[in-house]
Amino acid sequence: RGPVSGGTIVNITGSHLDSGSNVSVMFKDQPCTYLRRGGQWLTCRTHASLHGYGNVSVSVSIDKAQLQKDLQFEYVEDPTITKIE
Structure with a gap:
């Protein structure tokens, strides 16, 4: 899971994932x-x-x-800061 603003590094595991040359990972339609x-x-x-x-x-x-x-990925609300002391 990661924030709706993006930037999360996602690791996907499986086997023989180094075969072939063109890799595409889609999260819904992006x-x-x-x-x-x-x-x-x-x-x-x-x-x-x-x-x-x-x-x-x-x-x-x-x-x-x-x-x-x-496979599913959960987008959650962006982090917020409520106070700095």
Whole structure:
């Protein structure tokens, strides 16, 4: 989970994630910026939510392979500061 303003680093785990060359991670209908990957993981950074708070589906594609799993990411309210002393 991460703030609606985006910027959260997300780690996705699986197997053979280092195969192929074109990686795409989507959070509902917007991309999660791909950062790097290894055989059992890939990492991306979220963009600001276009849909406000709540869960969005996550999909991963490597080349033409659509990796299907019931993946969800939760956008939550941005952090706030209430007091500084």
